[in-house]
Amino acid sequence: MKQKIPEQLLNRFSDLISEKLGLCYAKDRWHHLIRHIRLAANDFGYGDVEMFLQRLLSAPLTQNDVSLLANHLTVGETYFFRHKNSFEALEKSILNDLITARKGKDQRLRIWVAGCATGEEPYSIAILIDKLIRDIRDWDITILATDINQNFLKKASEGLYRKWSFRGTPKWIINKYFKLTHENKYAISPQIKEMVVFSPLNLKEDAYPSILNNTNAMDIIFCRNVFIYFNDALIREILHKFYRSLVENGWLVVSPVEGLQCRIHEFLPVNCFGETFYKKEIAAKCYDPVNRYVDEVVYPMRKREDVYGQVFDEAARLQNVSHKKADEVLPERKQDTDEKTLTLYEKALKAFERGLYKEATDILLKLYSSMPDDRKESQVKRDAIMYLLAKSYANEGKIEDALEWCNNAIKTDKLQPNYYYLRATILHEQKNIDGAIASLKQVLYLDPNFVLAHYALGNFAQEQQKLNESSKHYENALMLLKNHKPEDVLPESEGITAGRLKEIIRIYSKCNTHPVSLRCHPSF
Ligand SMILES: C[S@@+](CC[C@H](N)C(=O)[O-])C[C@H]1O[C@@H](n2cnc3c(N)ncnc32)[C@H](O)[C@@H]1O
Incomplete structure (x- = not known):
């Protein structure tokens, strides 16, 4: 007979997984939870389920515990071209417009699933993009696909599917992009496979947006059929982080049933050919503060004011949000008191933290040009402005501008290790690996205790198959991490904790064959 699990234990366990994985199991779904716990207990090597739960509840979970639990408790229901109408609307609206606007100029696209x-979902997007862009080799396309369940990610990176994954997929797509194997599976074509990078990321706990795990400067974020497992507070938190991960005018795509939450957030709902997508717009921050739903804008969009004028004014009044553009806010003549400089710098910082990168760069550029060269005693140094400008540009996806301002910051103050670290991440983004390594070495020259630089050098050495060198760097990083409490957020990490980095290094330093990168979450 199966052992009965005490309700009080289940209660505590369901709180724990909500805290660590974000997953909410209401009482009416506990029978599922119990089934999964039994399987997990087995995997963890426990015959006695109660003992297994006691062990999980008695000490902080390790990253390994979280991973194993995620492998058992998450639901991976998916298939190619799921929500077909959504894909059709995307093709006609957002993707078409983005590609047209960037063709011949700035040929890049950044998408996060x-x-x-x-x-199945990121590969469907890759197929759609392949269909839409003829000279795809001349484009810089990033499709980052993340999940908390590492078993799913391994399967995804193999790219082998059974017929069931193709419910409703047009035949021509299967014929063009898949090859039937002798095990009766469908292998995705190598050219589509290489367009997608799979990486583990826990939406509840991990840091994003971050240049480190490549979750910044996204044009489109897909997060479909994931929110259904989370509570409202977590959804709001994630939505806010997604907002910051998007470039201005970037888009969020959720499943049709999940749209309501986005309407009470900072996004602007836009009806594109019958489907609703959510746009990051500066003015969209003026969402209705008392949670009244704002009507959708219809695509192609009319001028925002036509549709929203009144709602925005009311929202602005209630929220005390200023609609003035940066240059209206800024003084007409130079106001060179420290206080004003500081206020503007703080304003830029706030805009940066809210994900309003364009607003942040506008303010910083004005601020920078209004500062006389000889202002040595200012509370805000010129190089601090340049550094924030570089980060802001990087989050806007303007990598060349980011590098230019980062170099300017370094020229102004050559002794700041974080400036060189930022330069390394930007150079890596530009695929200049030698430059990135040289910059990381400069970081360590200035600060031998800079954990993330050791970690990043370890990754590069591993990528270049210099395994002794990479172990040395990882060991250094692990040794330095001993000086931190697990919950300490590491400097320059944009939110990554010491405990998390320790686990990541432990896991990935063992798998020498995986291509790893400067990013905190190496791809599979
Ligand atoms: C139902 S699937 C959705 C798959 C796909 N997006 C689609 O719409 O077809 C939900 C996915 O969310 C992932 N998930 C659940 N909790 C997560 C978390 N905290 N962080 C990241 N992914 C999570 C699960 O592992 C699972 O793969």
Whole structure:
């Protein structure tokens, strides 16, 4: 007979997984939870389920515990071209417009699929992009696909599927992009496979946006059929982080049933050919503060004011949000008191933290040009402005501008290790690996205790198959991490804790064959 689990224990366990994985199991779904706990107990090597739960509840969970639990408790239901109408609307509206606008100028696209399960969704997006862009080799396309369940990610990176994954997928797509194997599976074509990078990321706990895990400057974020497992507070938190991960005018795509939450957040709902997508707009921050739903804008969009004028004014009044553009806010003549400089710098910082990168760069550029060269005693140094400008540009996806301002900051103050570290991440983004390594060495020259630089050098050495060198760097990083409490957020990490980095290094330093990068979450 199966052992009965005490209710009080289940209560505490369901709180724990909500805290660590974000997953909410209401009482009416406890029978599922119990089934999964039994399987997990087995995997963890426990015959007695109660003892297993007691052990999980008695000490902080390790990253390994979280991973194993995620492998058992998450649901990976997915298939190619799921929500077909959404894909059709995307093709006609957002993707078409983005590609047209960037063709011949800035040929790049950055897409993040958060909660990608076994890969059908990101590969569908890659197929759609392949269909839309003829000279795809001349484009810089990033499709980052993340999930908390590492078993799903392994399966995704194999790219082998059974017929069930193709419910409703047009035949021509299967014929063009898949090859039937002798095990009766469908292998995705190598050219589509290489367009997608799979990486583990826990939406509840991990840091984003971050240049470190490549979750910044996204044009579109897909997060479909994931929110259904989370509570409202977590959804709001995630939505806010997604907002910051997007470039201005970037888009969030959720599943049709999940749209309501986005309407009471900072996003602007836009009806594109019958489907609703959510746009990051500066003015969209003036969402209705008392949670009244704002009507959708219809695509192609009319001028925002036509549709929203009144709602925005009311929202602005209630929220005390200023609609003035940066240059209206800024003084007409130079106001060179420290206080004003500081206020503007703080304003830029606030805009940066809210994900309003364009607003932040506008303010910083004005501020920078209004500061006389000889202002040595200012509370805000010129190089601090340049550094924030570089970070802001990087989050806007303007990598060349980011590098220019980062170099300017370094020229102004050559002794700041974090400036060189930022330069390394930007150079890596530009695929200049030698430059990135040289910059990381400069970081360590200035501050031998800079953990993330050791970690990053370890990753590069591993990528270049210099395994002794990489172990040495990882050991250094682990040794330095001993000086931190697990919950300490590491400097320059944009939110990554010491405990998390320790686990990441432990896991990935063992798998020498995986291509790893400067990013905190190496790809599979
Ligand atoms: C139902 S699948 C959705 C797959 C795909 N997006 C789709 O719409 O077809 C939900 C996915 O969310 C992932 N997930 C659940 N909790 C997560 C978390 N805290 N962080 C990241 N992914 C999570 C699960 O592992 C699972 O793969």
